[in-house]
Amino acid sequence: MSVWRITPRGVEPSGDRLTPIVESLDRRRAGLAKIPVDSLVALLADFSARLLRDPRTKSLEGCMFLSAWLGSDNLRRLLELNLNGNPSYLDGFVPYGRNYLAAKPQGLVAMWMAGNVATLPMFSLIPALLAKNVCLLKLAYPEPEGTDRLLAVLAESQAGDVRGADLLEAAAVVWFDYRNRELNEQMSLAADVKIIWGGAEAIKAITALPRREHCAEIVFGPKYSIGVIDRKKIQSDPEKLDQAVAGFVRDIAVFDQRACSAPQTIFVERNARLSLRELGGLFAKHLAKLPPKPGLDPYTTMQIVNVRAAWAMDEEKDVIASADGANWTVCLDRDVSLKQAVQSRTIFLSEVDSWQQVVPLLSPKVQTVGVAFGDRDDIITFAEVASQAGVARCVRPGLMNNHESPWDGKLLINQLVRWVMLKP
Amino acid sequence: MLDHSLTLEQQVEALIRGPQYAMRQAEKDAVLTTILRELCAEIAENCPPYDRFLRRLGPSSADWQTISDVPPLPVSMFKQFLLAAVPPEKIVRELHSSSTSGGQPSRIVIDKTTAFRQTRALASILKEHLGGHRRPYLVLDAEESAGAGDTLTARGAAIRGVGNFASETVYGMNKQPDGDMAADWPRIEDFFQRHCHEPVLLFGFTFMVWTRFVEQSERRAVKFQASKAQLLHSGGWKKLAAQAVTKEDFTRRTANVLSCDLGGILDFYGMVEQVGTVFVDCESGNKHAPAFADVLIRRPYTLQPAEIGQTGIIELISVLPTSYPGQALITEDQGVLVGVDDCPCGRLGGYFRFTKRIEQAETRGCGDTFAQAREIR
Numbered sequence: 015m016s017v018w019r020i021t022p023r024g025v026e027p028s029g030d031r032l033t034p035i036v037e038s039l040d041r042r043r044a045g046l047a048k049i050p051v052d053s054l055v056a057l058l059a060d061f062s063a064r065l066l067r068d069p070r071t072k073s074l075e076g077c078m079f080l081s082a083w084l085g086s087d088n089l090r091r092l093l094e095l096n097l098n099g100n101p102s103y104l105d106g107f108v109p110y111g112r113n114y115l116a117a118k119p120q121g122l123v124a125m126w127m128a129g130n131v132a133t134l135p136m137f138s139l140i141p142a143l144l145a146k147n148v149c150l151l152k153l154a155y156p157e158p159e160g161t162d163r164l165l166a167v168l169a170e171s172q173a174g175d176v177r178g179a180d181l182l183e184a185a186a187v188v189w190f191d192y193r194n195r196e197l198n199e200q201m202s203l204a205a206d207v208k209i210i211w212g213g214a215e216a217i218k219a220i221t222a223l224p225r226r227e228h229c230a231e232i233v234f235g236p237k238y239s240i241g242v243i244d245r246k247k248i249q250s251d252p253e254k255l256d257q258a259v260a261g262f263v264r265d266i267a268v269f270d271q272r273a274c275s276a277p278q279t280i281f282v283e284r285n286a287r288l289s290l291r292e293l294g295g296l297f298a299k300h301l302a303k304l305p306p307k308p309g310l311d312p313y314t315t316m317q318i319v320n321v322r323a324a325w326a327m328d329e330e331k332d333v334i335a336s337a338d339g340a341n342w343t344v345c346l347d348r349d350v351s352l353k354q355a356v357q358s359r360t361i362f363l364s365e366v367d368s369w370q371q372v373v374p375l376l377s378p379k380v381q382t383v384g385v386a387f388g389d390r391d392d393i394i395t396f397a398e399v400a401s402q403a404g405v406a407r408c409v410r411p412g413l414m415n416n417h418e419s420p421w422d423g424k425l426l427i428n429q430l431v432r433w434v435m436l437k438p
Numbered sequence: 439m440l441d442h443s444l445t446l447e448q449q450v451e452a453l454i455r456g457p458q459y460a461m462r463q464a465e466k467d468a469v470l471t472t473i474l475r476e477l478c479a480e481i482a483e484n485c486p487p488y489d490r491f492l493r494r495l496g497p498s499s500a501d502w503q504t505i506s507d508v509p510p511l512p513v514s515m516f517k518q519f520l521l522a523a524v525p526p527e528k529i530v531r532e533l534h535s536s537s538t539s540g541g542q543p544s545r546i547v548i549d550k551t552t553a554f555r556q557t558r559a560l561a562s563i564l565k566e567h568l569g570g571h572r573r574p575y576l577v578l579d580a581e582e583s584a585g586a587g588d589t590l591t592a593r594g595a596a597i598r599g600v601g602n603f604a605s606e607t608v609y610g611m612n613k614q615p616d617g618d619m620a621a622d623w624p625r626i627e628d629f630f631q632r633h634c635h636e637p638v639l640l641f642g643f644t645f646m647v648w649t650r651f652v653e654q655s656e657r658r659a660v661k662f663q664a665s666k667a668q669l670l671h672s673g674g675w676k677k678l679a680a681q682a683v684t685k686e687d688f689t690r691r692t693a694n695v696l697s698c699d700l701g702g703i704l705d706f707y708g709m710v711e712q713v714g715t716v717f718v719d720c721e722s723g724n725k726h727a728p729a730f731a732d733v734l735i736r737r738p739y740t741l742q743p744a745e746i747g748q749t750g751i752i753e754l755i756s757v758l759p760t761s762y763p764g765q766a767l768i769t770e771d772q773g774v775l776v777g778v779d780d781c782p783c784g785r786l787g788g789y790f791r792f793t794k795r796i797e798q799a800e801t802r803g804c805g806d807t808f809a810q811a812r813e814i815r
């Protein structure tokens with residue numbers, strides 16, 4: 015059984031075949047290629063402004079950041095970074111020395127989304143459309159979790175004679191059951207590029223689907239993110255430490271800690287000013303200021319209840335937990351390890367003698383490190399070591415979930431174009 | 439009401455010995471809270487991990503006003519910790535969960551007092567559902583499952599507990615060399631022939647009763663003349679749900695195989711972490727807590743007690759254990775609070791229904807690094 019959500023005009027829902035959608039998208043390729051990239055950026059700037067005004071989207075989680083990300087200055091910077099400094103390569107051949115160079119769309123980009131972040135589909139869809147690819151996007155859940163509202167606002171956006179509704183003719187958003195092997199295969203075989211977001215088993219299954227020889231796969235996830243606070247930070251200005259902790263707590267709260275960029279374990283250097291329990295208390299103070307969560311499923315509730323009990327009972331560990339049910343939890347220990355993610359405002363603070371002890375835990379599995387160090391040179395030293403070990407991002411607390419390019423070490427738009435040389 | 443001149447032990451004894459379903463919920467809450475304040479403090483004194491749990495995660499026991507104030511210990515902690523409130527020389531038995539879902543089994547240490555209470559408590563509950571007389575007992579399991587010696591599984595404890603009502607015990611299954619169970623049809627047929635239309639008692643684990651007895655009897659087109667049979671069964675609903683077998687299907691087809699009334703098929707809920715405390719279906723299909731125990735349905739997230747009609751996480755309260763901190767346990771099951779003090783069966787107190795095991799319903803996204811995610815098949 016399948017459910018089609020948003021498809022180009024004139025394409026009827028079909029239960030067992032993606033072909034009508036794929037054929038419709040193919041017909042939009044030429045039209046999309048003709049839209050100048052500047053017009054696309056202007057259209058997305060209008061979309062950005064509407065997102066914060068429109069009642070359908072303004073209170074959607076992550077919308078504020080999405081709106082900022084869609085701003086023209088940001089998109090231009092992103093395009094320049096991805097396209098050798100010149101977004102015009104997307105509009106046709108540009109002189110390059112004695113020759114010409116162009117960035118052509120890959121074709122059809124098929125996207126399998128994870129269901130953890132409502133705005134996540136936009137961070138694949140927009141780059142793919144900017145690179146003038148047609149898009150077939152499969153949602154994780156039958157309920158679109160806000161994606162439908164975002165697309166409705168995009169459809170109403172306009173800049174000059176470029177309308178959002180026309181742009182969306184080049185995209186189809188679908189859902190079908192993840193076990194539907196036939197539809198997954200059809201989607202994979204239609205793709206020129208596959209973008210896959212999700213957990214380990216989903217990635218394994220989707221990358222195992224048959225695909226065409228030239229089809230590239232871009233995989234996001236699964237990843238784990240951490241924080242590190244050094245003793246200089248803790249022993250320096252208490253206000254700055256408080257700001258850093260407040261930033262970490264924002265990173266913990268956003269998307270209920272389900273994004274791969276959300277910190278799960280934060281390593282703290284032993285110091286002369288604050289005990290681990292006292293630092294935990296500082297996290298607790300900021301966690302207690304968060305608004306209530308919209309709800310919580312029984313499984314995650316039990317995970318929280320279990321981890322609280324396990325940490326409370328262990329002589330070597332400690333825990334600070336909210337009194338109002340399974341709201342927030344700070345688990346304290348001295349184990350130099352990456353703890354099993356519980357999510358939903360559950361943070362593990364682990365005391366270490368030095369951040370050097372954390373280095374053996376770093377690998378390409380670790381996506382983002384929130385770094386709260388007292389000294390800028392130390393941050394760069396840490397970032398050199400961490401990135402060498404495979405870490406994709408090192409950022410200040412508070413910025414961990416801010417989607418940016420590069421993401422997971424990839425310049426996405428760059429991977430969604432084919433570079434073509436012309437030597438006349 | 440509770441007689442405050444009695445010692446803690448005497449108070450618990452009085453609850454085990456007295457009528458099991460005659461206390462209104464408010465009265466029962468007050469009685470159990472008073473006992474729990476003292477009992478949990480004693481357990482904590484002798485079980486340092488539980489002491490830390492109470493100190494770090496709950497209000498002081500002196501401040502407990504209702505049973506919902508008692509911080510519930512997750513049952514999974516018995517897999518992670520050996521939680522003993524008595525010295526090793528006082529442990530007479532260790533109970534183990536069957537660990538059917540994989541992973542570490544729970545380990546529950548039992549001292550003489552707890553063992554004694556569990557046996558009599560189970561007898562006290564079953565007497566109210568089955569009557570006091572002994573009768574022929576067919577165990578739909580193998581004799582090995584009943585165990586012997588210092589360790590016992592949940593299955594073994596239940597088989598033995600129900601055995602207190604037996605005038606004769608017959609094991610209707612044999613353990614195969616590969617560990618699987620197979621019905622011993624000649625022995626089963628002989629049991630029913632000898633006790634045709636007499637009151638008989640049967641016990642088995644739900645999934646095994648279904649797959650090894652009911653389905654195979656149907657396949658063999660066999661029906662037994664056991665019109666006065668009472669079958670107690672428990673556990674295994676997750677596997678049955680996977681086969682799309684509902685509780686109604688189970689009851690109807692099992693009663694058909696035995697030629698007995700639907701009311702003769704009694705599902706009960708209980709766990710190895712609280713042996714002796716079982717929640718048997720009443721005539722209205724609801725489960726009631728006996729006098730020495732209670733059930734709380736806690737809402738996910740807030741963990742506050744559910745209102746009538748609300749679904750939540752099942753928490754079990756029992757004042758039986760003296761050797762381990764099993765007084766307030768939050769389970770990994772969901773149930774619905776059906777009502778309080780007004781079940782049509784006449785039993786007082788809150789009553790509930792089990793709904794399902796708590797399971798991870800969906801992939802939790804790219805941040806769920808180490809957990810299992812769903813797979814395209």
